[in-house]
């Protein structure tokens with residue numbers, strides 16, 4: 001059995017050293033942890049998705065939920 005905690009520590013540092021762009025601040029994703037089999041909703045990060053229960057990065061993304069509302073485009077075709 002491999003002790004993964006060293007790897008998670010390494011990834012923790014990588015996450016801290018690589019802040020995501022501001023536009024991703026509210027970009028939340030649902031993940032499923034393969035270690036503890038729990039689902040959590042966490043901020044997306046390119047380095048890794050960390051389980052908020054056990055702290056493992058051994059996760060997979062299930063769905064993505066965006067808090068951001070893009071209401072910029074509202075072009076009404078005006079008929080004549």
Ligand SMILES: [Zn+2]
Pocket residue numbers: 033034035036037038051052053054055056
């Ligand atoms: Zn977990």
